[in-house]
Amino acid sequence: MICSIAEGRVFAKENLHEELPEATLLALYRTMVRIRRSEEAAAALAESREIRCPVHLYLGQEAVAAGINANLKPDDYVFGNHRSHGHYLAKGGGLKPMFAEFLGKATGCAGGRGGSMHLIDTERGILGTTPIVAASIPHAVGTALAAKIRGQDSVSVSFFGDGAVEEGTFHESVNFAAVQNLPVVFVCENNFYSSHLGLLKRRRCDNIYEYAAGHGIPGVAIDGNDVEQVYRAGRAAIARARSGGGPALLECRTYRWRGHVGPAWEFNLGIRDVNEVQEWMKRCPIKKLGERLLALGIASQEELDRVQSEEDAAIAEAVDFARVSEFPPLETMSAHVYA
Amino acid sequence: MRLLTYGRALCEGLTQTMDADATVFLIGQGVNSPWYVGNTTEGVYDRFGPQRVIDTPVSENGVTGLAIGASMAGMKPVVIHPRMDFMLLAAEQLIGQAANWNYMFDGQVNVPVTIRSIVNRGGEQAAQHSQALQAMYAHIPGLKVVMPATPRDAKGLLIAAIHDPNPVVFIDDRWLYGVEGEVPERYFAEEIGRAKVLRRGTDVSVVATSYLVQESLAAAERLAEAGVSVEVVDLRTVRPLDEETVLESLARTHRLVVADTGWSMCGISAEVAALAACRGMYDLWAPVERVTLPCCPAPMCQPHETAYYPRASQVVAAVYRVLGANAVSYSRLAAGIGTSIPFSYPPVSADGSRLEAAESTR
Numbered sequence: 001m002i003c004s005i006a007e008g009r010v011f012a013k014e015n016l017h018e019e020l021p022e023a024t025l026l027a028l029y030r031t032m033v034r035i036r037r038s039e040e041a042a043a044a045l046a047e048s049r050e051i052r053c054p055v056h057l058y059l060g061q062e063a064v065a066a067g068i069n070a071n072l073k074p075d076d077y078v079f080g081n082h083r084s085h086g087h088y089l090a091k092g093g094g095l096k097p098m099f100a101e102f103l104g105k106a107t108g109c110a111g112g113r114g115g116s117m118h119l120i121d122t123e124r125g126i127l128g129t130t131p132i133v134a135a136s137i138p139h140a141v142g143t144a145l146a147a148k149i150r151g152q153d154s155v156s157v158s159f160f161g162d163g164a165v166e167e168g169t170f171h172e173s174v175n176f177a178a179v180q181n182l183p184v185v186f187v188c189e190n191n192f193y194s195s196h197l198g199l200l201k202r203r204r205c206d207n208i209y210e211y212a213a214g215h216g217i218p219g220v221a222i223d224g225n226d227v228e229q230v231y232r233a234g235r236a237a238i239a240r241a242r243s244g245g246g247p248a249l250l251e252c253r254t255y256r257w258r259g260h261v262g263p264a265w266e267f268n269l270g271i272r273d274v275n276e277v278q279e280w281m282k283r284c285p286i287k288k289l290g291e292r293l294l295a296l297g298i299a300s301q302e303e304l305d306r307v308q309s310e311e312d313a314a315i316a317e318a319v320d321f322a323r324v325s326e327f328p329p330l331e332t333m334s335a336h337v338y339a
Numbered sequence: 340m341r342l343l344t345y346g347r348a349l350c351e352g353l354t355q356t357m358d359a360d361a362t363v364f365l366i367g368q369g370v371n372s373p374w375y376v377g378n379t380t381e382g383v384y385d386r387f388g389p390q391r392v393i394d395t396p397v398s399e400n401g402v403t404g405l406a407i408g409a410s411m412a413g414m415k416p417v418v419i420h421p422r423m424d425f426m427l428l429a430a431e432q433l434i435g436q437a438a439n440w441n442y443m444f445d446g447q448v449n450v451p452v453t454i455r456s457i458v459n460r461g462g463e464q465a466a467q468h469s470q471a472l473q474a475m476y477a478h479i480p481g482l483k484v485v486m487p488a489t490p491r492d493a494k495g496l497l498i499a500a501i502h503d504p505n506p507v508v509f510i511d512d513r514w515l516y517g518v519e520g521e522v523p524e525r526y527f528a529e530e531i532g533r534a535k536v537l538r539r540g541t542d543v544s545v546v547a548t549s550y551l552v553q554e555s556l557a558a559a560e561r562l563a564e565a566g567v568s569v570e571v572v573d574l575r576t577v578r579p580l581d582e583e584t585v586l587e588s589l590a591r592t593h594r595l596v597v598a599d600t601g602w603s604m605c606g607i608s609a610e611v612a613a614l615a616a617c618r619g620m621y622d623l624w625a626p627v628e629r630v631t632l633p634c635c636p637a638p639m640c641q642p643h644e645t646a647y648y649p650r651a652s653q654v655v656a657a658v659y660r661v662l663g664a665n666a667v668s669y670s671r672l673a674a675g676i677g678t679s680i681p682f683s684y685p686p687v688s689a690d691g692s693r694l695e696a697a698e699s700t701r
Contacts, residue, residue: 077412079408110443110444110445110447111444111445111446112445113442113443113444113445114443114444114445118443118444120444120447120448122447122448127408127411127412127448128411128440128443128444128447128448130436132431132435132436135404135431135432135435135436136408137401137404138400138401138402138403138404138405138407138408138432139404139405139407139408139411139436140408141401141404141405141408142404142405142406142407142408142409142410142411142412142414142416143408143409143411143412145405145408145409145414146408146409146412146413146414147412148390149364149390149391149409149414150362150414168398168400168401169400169401169404171401172396172398172400172401172402173398173401173404173405175396175398175401176395176396176398176401176402176405179396180393335442335445335446336441336442336445336446337442337480337481338441338481338483338504338505339480339481339482339483339505339532339578339579
């Protein structure tokens with residue numbers, strides 16, 4: 001199920017083909033590598049049962065989080081879902097608090113009370129990720145409404161999967177944002193599967209971006225494995241929202257390499273074909289940008305390798321930090337319950 | 340002190356809070372429509388405009404969710420659900436998201452949203468426009484649930500709810516909108532989580548919620564004429580429950596009637612009875628009596644409705660049951676005759692047909 005890429009009609013075409021500055025490309029590369037290597041580390045920790053909470057790995061989808069978040073300011077809001085490690089890291093969330101949270105430690109970003117599905121960094125506009133499908137879409141809309149009422153120019157981004165558009169809350173939220181002309185960008189990461197069921201077993205047509213037209217806002221489908229394309233589309237939608245142009249829907253077509261939850265590849269469960277996974281892995285977003293950087297002479301292979309080794313070192317340090325951290329004391333179990 | 344109706348007190352509390360705090364905004368279906376909200380938002384739209392008074396599409400879960408999102412960003416939204424029944428569509432956002440958020444993120448993000456949930460019943464609206472679901476929400480750690488029964492509390496508890504840093508389900512009752520009482524003109528908040536003794540008595544404690552507080556006061560008046568001294572405790576907040584005020588009252592009277600506008604099973608009345616059993620057993624001189632809805636959905640036709648909703652007469656009957664004097668009929672009591680005619684509940688005649696005993700007391 002390799003997707004075709006529908007061309008967006010709404011964003012100006014020149015925006016979608018502009019060359020990006022070298023520094024931007026290198027930053028995008030580093031962010032994607034950080035996500036990739038973190039997720040591989042998390043997968044190993046889950047396999048060894050050091051991570052006991054459910055982990056929904058973002059492997060394969062790195063370009064979406066990296067490309068969108070690179071356009072955001074610290075006080076812009078990002079809302080995610082169960083598969084939000086990438087969103088958190090790309091918005092600037094730290095490795096140590098993330099791995100400590102995976103291990104349920106008091107030093108985790110949510111104090112060891114949330115786990116992998118509940119990442120938070122209030123300093124960077126991440127007010128909490130939540131795994132209930134589509135539940136955070138109205139939260140993003142609400143923060144955008146707050147910005148409008150207060151006259152602030154922040155933008156909110158809502159990340160959700162292709163399953164979320166099957167929830168009524170998605171439509172309620174997009175409709176409200178449209179009628180109120182709110183500064184929110186809806187980013188659907190269409191990875192073609194809900195937990196276990198393929199897209200065309202859940203809907204008649206592969207046309208999520210067309211919901212935008214139904215709600216009277218711009219919508220575009222883009223290659224979610226091409227970080228430059230994601231960056232440019234994200235930049236256009238975010239700038240438009242920031243300047244009072246209202247919401248937009250980006251359907252980023254991508255693929256999760258592993259199964260729905262945990263480190264398993266899920267090849268032999270009757271869910272998806274091994275060839276399909278291999279086809280998508282050939283379209284690895286990091287490999288694609290790395291080849292571009294080499295071809296353009298922006299970076300050498302040694303420099304790309306160094307990015308990875310630096311990120312690996314930071315991740316190893318974060319895992320060590322998580323390991324030596326303490327669990328929250330048992331007597332704090334009911335802390336923060338006020339009624 | 341100045342008299343104000345419950346409905347106007349709600350409106351005054353909202354208006355004063357929006358005047359005092361620019362982060363407060365009102366949102367929901369029909370927020371500006373008397374058809375939905377009576378007179379409780381009168382003049383608010385004209386005063387604060389479309390930025391802060393937002394009538395919405397028919398999207399209960401989405402609208403509740405976006406109010407929760409706005410509250411995470413530092414706003415204090417007031418969401419109106421014009422029927423508590425419609426609010427079921429927003430249960431996930433309220434129970435799954437709002438109630439858990441502060442705990443799940445280690446106290447880093449508060450959700451200061453107020454959910455104003457209106458109970459309306461009667462008028463042959465049938466089972467889906469009548470429900471009082473406070474017990475469902477009171478079950479959830481992380482939600483506060485308040486149910487004002489007097490005009491003063493309608494204002495004071497609404498102001499408190501809006502300023503509370505946590506999600507508060509504020510349940511008001513259209514049967515109370517016309518009730519008049521003393522309400523301070525000033526901007527004031529009542530404390531959430533405190534019950535109040537509205538009438539002192541020595542024989543029986545009646546612990547009540549919402550409109551049944553008013554019915555219990557009427558019942559106490561009638562019982563006083565028959566020489567029975569009833570203490571009426573207005574619960575005001577059902578989560579957190581003010582256990583001490585209830586137990587202190589029980590320790591004075593030794594008999595307990597609980598009157599709640601919901602059902603009995605796992606209801607507020609069950610929780611108060613459990614409180615008496617667990618912490619007040621040695622003060623109890625008689626089994627606890629409960630006045631609740633019959634365990635069936637709200638009926639439609641007028642005779643059934645009249646029998647379905649408890650009124651002062653049912654409270655009177657329950658008081659006599661805990662006194663061991665299940666021998667007085669409400670109709671004779673109301674006529675001022677202390678008697679020994681057997682009383683059956685619900686009132687039925689010898690041939691099994693229902694008697695006209697459950698008429699309104701107002």
